[in-house]
Amino acid sequence: MLIRPATVADVPAIHGLIKTHAERGKMVLRPLDELYATLRSYFVCEWDGQVVGCASTHIFWSDLAELKGLAVADAYQGRGIGAALCQACYEDMQRVRVKNLFALTTAPAFFERLGYRRIAKEKLPRFIWGECVRCPSFPVCNEEAVIREVELP
Numbered sequence: 001m002l003i004r005p006a007t008v009a010d011v012p013a014i015h016g017l018i019k020t021h022a023e024r025g026k027m028v029l030r031p032l033d034e035l036y037a038t039l040r041s042y043f044v045c046e047w048d049g050q051v052v053g054c055a056s057t058h059i060f061w062s063d064l065a066e067l068k069g070l071a072v073a074d075a076y077q078g079r080g081i082g083a084a085l086c087q088a089c090y091e092d093m094q095r096v097r098v099k100n101l102f103a104l105t106t107a108p109a110f111f112e113r114l115g116y117r118r119i120a121k122e123k124l125p126r127f128i129w130g131e132c133v134r135c136p137s138f139p140v141c142n143e144e145a146v147i148r149e150v151e152l153p
């Protein structure tokens, strides 16, 4: 398993991974132009030369970032890839010294295993909700909020 920063060549694969899970209502679809524009925040997992997982971060403020776009191909789930991608994002937030990393997720139990705790969505600042209108579940949100404090070395 190789976790590495994404390149433009990975964008079609990232798009495919996210699209598969978005069509099942698990996450928000991300168009190609958005993926290119935010590519520097993406990590991918390569397995036997194939991109089989992705995750990214979005920094909102000095003390708050979101872990988003987390997807692992069905055939590769349960091998530690999701956890490794989250760890790469976490370390990236350590590097830029953002103190809190949250996620809005349909899989809160997965994040709890990684040290995140559930919080009431209302506790998060309103400015994070900008893209909710693009969510297939809007306005009935099926995601839960989880957050982890980032240990700053």
Ligand SMILES: CC(C)(COP(=O)(O)OP(=O)(O)OC[C@H]1O[C@@H](n2cnc3c(N)ncnc32)[C@H](O)[C@@H]1OP(=O)(O)O)[C@@H](O)C(=O)NCCC(=O)NCCS
Residues within 6 Å of the ligand: 021, 026, 027, 068, 069, 070, 071, 072, 073, 076, 077, 078, 079, 080, 081, 082, 083, 084, 103, 104, 105, 106, 107, 108, 109, 110, 113
């Ligand atoms: C959620 C997802 C990213 C997990 O990826 P994965 O590579 O299968 O996860 P890992 O193998 O790294 O699992 C790490 C741990 O979490 C557990 N886990 C995995 N998915 C879980 C889930 N949905 N709920 C609870 N625990 C889960 C694993 O059993 C493992 O536990 P262990 O360390 O005790 O063995 C993957 O199932 C996925 O892509 N789902 C569809 C998209 C999605 O829901 N994205 C999240 C939206 S933010």
